[in-house]
Amino acid sequence: MAMVFHGQSFVASLPHRQTLIGDHRMTSANPASPARRNGVRRHIGRGLAIAASMAVLVGCEDKNTFVAPPPPKVDVATPVQRPVTRYIEATGNTAPIKSVDLVARVQGFLQTIDYQDGTFVKQGTQLFTIEPETYKLKLEQAQAAEAGAQASLRQAEADYKRQAELVQRQAVSQATLDTSTSNRDNAQANLQQAQANTKLAEVNYGYTKVTAPFDGIVSAHMVSIGELVGVSSPTQLATIVAMDPIYVNFTVNEQDVLRIRAEAARRGMTAANLKQFPIQIGLQTETGYPHEGHLDYVAPTLNQSTGTLAVRGLVPNDKRVLLPGYFVRVRVPFDQEKNALLVPDTALGSDQGGRYLLVVNGDNIVEQRMVQIGSVDNGLRVIESGLKPDDRVVIAGLLRVIPGQKIDPQATKIDQSQASAK
Numbered sequence: 001m002a003m004v005f006h007g008q009s010f011v012a013s014l015p016h017r018q019t020l021i022g023d024h025r026m027t028s029a030n031p032a033s034p035a036r037r038n039g040v041r042r043h044i045g046r047g048l049a050i051a052a053s054m055a056v057l058v059g060c061e062d063k064n065t066f067v068a069p070p071p072p073k074v075d076v077a078t079p080v081q082r083p084v085t086r087y088i089e090a091t092g093n094t095a096p097i098k099s100v101d102l103v104a105r106v107q108g109f110l111q112t113i114d115y116q117d118g119t120f121v122k123q124g125t126q127l128f129t130i131e132p133e134t135y136k137l138k139l140e141q142a143q144a145a146e147a148g149a150q151a152s153l154r155q156a157e158a159d160y161k162r163q164a165e166l167v168q169r170q171a172v173s174q175a176t177l178d179t180s181t182s183n184r185d186n187a188q189a190n191l192q193q194a195q196a197n198t199k200l201a202e203v204n205y206g207y208t209k210v211t212a213p214f215d216g217i218v219s220a221h222m223v224s225i226g227e228l229v230g231v232s233s234p235t236q237l238a239t240i241v242a243m244d245p246i247y248v249n250f251t252v253n254e255q256d257v258l259r260i261r262a263e264a265a266r267r268g269m270t271a272a273n274l275k276q277f278p279i280q281i282g283l284q285t286e287t288g289y290p291h292e293g294h295l296d297y298v299a300p301t302l303n304q305s306t307g308t309l310a311v312r313g314l315v316p317n318d319k320r321v322l323l324p325g326y327f328v329r330v331r332v333p334f335d336q337e338k339n340a341l342l343v344p345d346t347a348l349g350s351d352q353g354g355r356y357l358l359v360v361n362g363d364n365i366v367e368q369r370m371v372q373i374g375s376v377d378n379g380l381r382v383i384e385s386g387l388k389p390d391d392r393v394v395i396a397g398l399l400r401v402i403p404g405q406k407i408d409p410q411a412t413k414i415d416q417s418q419a420s421a422k
Contacts, residue, residue: 075396076360076409081389084340084377087280087331088260092250096324097314098214098242103234104130105207110227110237117220121212121240128210128221128237130229135208139201146194149187156180156187216242217320241324246317248281248293250330251308263334274298279313281322282329289331291315291322331375341387342380344414347395348373357387358394358401360409366394368403380414 104110108131115127163180166172212218219239229235252260264274275296280289293315302309313330315322322328348371349356359369369391374382387393392409394401401407 071364071406071408072397072400073408073410074360074394074401075412076392077395077412077414078390079341079343079383079387079393080380080414081339081341083336083338084342084374084382085333086335086337086382087333087375088252088256089329089331089375090250090252092248092313092328092330094315094322094324094326094328095247095249096241096243097245097247098216099239099324100213101239102127102210102218102237104128104210104223104229104237105234106130106135106204107230108134108208108228110223110225110229113221113225115218118217120217120243121215123212123214125212126209127212127218130208130210132205132208135201135205139198139205142194142198142201146191146198149191149194153184153187153191156184160184210237212240214240214242215244216240243320243323244317245293245314246322246324247296248279248313248315248328248330250311250313251303251306252311252332254302254307254309257302257309260332260334277332277334279315280331280333281313281315283322284327284329289329291317295332339389340374340377341383341389342377342414343383343387343393344379344395345376345381347393347398348381349398357383357391358398358403359387360392360394360407364406364409366401366403366405366407 110128111131112129113127114129115121115125121127160177160180160183163172163177167174167177217240219241221238222236223229229237260274260277264270269276275294277295279293279295281291281293282289293313295311296314297312299310343357347357349358353370355371355373357369357371359367361367369386371386372384374384376382392411395412395414
């Protein structure tokens with residue numbers, strides 16, 4: 001399309017001026033005054049500008065074609081290959097290996113409290129005293145009765161011997177010997193009863209002093225000095241808890257149980273040897289798993305309602321960092337793979353089908369690859385299946401690419417610092 005400007009028609013459209021020269025009337029298209037000449041020039045300029053604009057627009061319409069943007073630049077890298085220890089990870093709670101309620105086993109007034117609340121005590125340390133005088137007197141009374149029973153027994157035995165000799169000489173009747181024999185037996189029984197009463201009095205007297213049954217930390221006392229305790233039932237005085245070592249209780253799902261048993265069978269281990277498996281413990285505020293111990297107990301059956309197996313570990317706790325009731329992270333190493341494949345967690349996506357990676361093929365086309373993931377090892381995620389060592393994985397800019405899109409891959413490497421930074 002082109003535009004032609006007709007100058008003659010444009011000039012004809014201008015206003016005319018007539019001039020009389022002699023007998024002739026002359027008509028001129030030029031204005032007679034400068035102002036009129038300026039108006040004409042402006043009119044001509046506007047016409048030329050309109051014509052030029054239309055020509056430019058026509059030229060643009062002829063050359064306006066779509067140009068596709070270049071493929072986006074995306075960072076890709078091959079997965080890291082290195083030896084990895086496989087773990088079974090779980091969560092659990094710590095529990096004391098020993099925990100005992102200290103109670104008053106005899107009735108009386110509490111006389112002394114011989115420890116500071118919350119302190120660590122050794123086995124045998126005296127903690128409470130409950131009115132010992134009464135029970136000491138009862139012990140002395142029982143001891144005196146025992147001494148009297150011993151004297152009666154000696155007299156009965158001497159009398160029995162005399163009567164036995166007299167019967168042999170036929171100096172007394174057999175009935176007299178029978179009476180002496182009965183007296184001797186009764187004396188023996190009385191002595192045994194007196195000895196039992198003495199022992200019982202000794203036990204009750206010992207209960208007036210409440211001591212620590214093992215090394216541990218004693219809680220705050222629950223009674224006050226002068227309070228009557230043990231009236232109708234044992235009165236709880238305090239609680240003592242053993243802190244070293246400490247139990248860690250957790251559960252393992254059925255799939256992990258099958259994996260552990262398969263690994264144990266491969267190693268030739270029996271169920272009794274499962275205690276050789278180490279465990280590692282970490283608190284919520286700790287990095288990694290700084291506390292180590294070993295398995296202590298495995299339940300013989302699975303819980304059918306939850307599909308889990310109860311497991312217990314034993315962890316040294318000499319510094320008493322772990323307190324009973326803590327929520328802890330637990331992992332149990334059970335296998336080691338020499339050439340595991342690892343990628344950053346940020347490279348993983350998820351949808352209804354599970355976890356996936358975006359992989360670039362030989363034509364630089366993005367493909368979605370479903371994978372099975374494992375544990376995290378030093379900041380990188382272990383890929384159990386679905387990935388090859390030479391696959392190029394999109395590790396950055398996942399939001400800029402979609403499966404089936406062609407990209408401009410920027411080769412890079414995955415290292416520990418990169419994984420930690422992301």
